[in-house]
Amino acid sequence: MNCNEMLHNCKAACCKGVTFSRETIEKHKALIPADIHIVHIKKTGRYRFVTKDDYCAFFNRGMLMCKVQDDKPKICQAYGDESNIIMTCSWMSKKGRIRSRQERRKIEREKMRQWKAAVKRISQERINEQRAIIKHKKLAKNASNN
Ligand code: SF4
Ligand code: SF4
Numbered sequence: 001m002n003c004n005e006m007l008h009n010c011k012a013a014c015c016k017g018v019t020f021s022r023e024t025i026e027k028h029k030a031l032i033p034a035d036i037h038i039v040h041i042k043k044t045g046r047y048r049f050v051t052k053d054d055y056c057a058f059f060n061r062g063m064l065m066c067k068v069q070d071d072k073p074k075i076c077q078a079y080g081d082e083s084n085i086i087m088t089c090s091w092m093s094k095k096g097r098i099r100s101r102q103e104r105r106k107i108e109r110e111k112m113r114q115w116k117a118a119v120k121r122i123s124q125e126r127i128n129e130q131r132a133i134i135k136h137k138k139l140a141k142n143a144s145n146n
Contacts, residue, residue, distance in 0.1 A: 001080050001094050007064045010091040014079050015059045015066070019046035024073050031067045032057045085110050 003010075025032070025047055032049055036057045039048040049057035058067045066072060080094050081087040090107040092098055099107070 001089070001092060002096055003092070006092050006098065010089075012055075012059060012064055013091070014076075014089060015056045016054045017048065017050070018056050018073070018075060019048050020073055021046055025049060027071070028058065028068050085114055 003012075019041060022045075033051075035051075036049050037052065039050070040046075041048065051057065051059075051061075055061065059065075060067050066076070079087055080089050082094050085107065088107055088111075090099060090104040090111070
């Protein structure tokens with residue numbers, strides 16, 4: 001997959017909204033600009049180091065390239081894997097075929113659908129966890145009262 005010929009169109013859309021582990025951040029912290037926005041995602045323990053428009057902190061805007069190209073996080077290395085819709089590039093196929101606008105929209109819609117389903121599932125898991133904790137606390141309180 002040669003992204004160079006597509007960059008002027010896609011503007012490296014795949015470099016938006018990516019999360020990293022603390023280890024990755026520590027390793028490359030010298031490359032992170034000072035005006036970056038940091039979001040800690042409690043559920044996964046990962047971090048998003050992003051610009052105001054959601055680009056990854058390791059993205060070189062001027063040259064449209066990755067600053068940690070030789071040590072990219074696994075998620076970035078795997079991007080383009082078409083067996084997983086979330087990892088599928090909507091601009092170009094893994095073999096380098098430029099996708100039609102219709103195909104791109106279809107992939108983006110499906111990504112959004114799966115993303116929303118995942119958020120819903122995670123939210124429900126959190127609700128269930130909270131319910132279990134409350135139930136456990138009630139049982140413990142009742143037991144100590146008896
Ligand atoms: S993987 Fe897709 S979105 Fe990312 S730079 Fe290449 S063509 Fe653009
Ligand atoms: S680490 Fe590099 S490839 Fe991965 S999202 Fe950031 S800029 Fe893009």
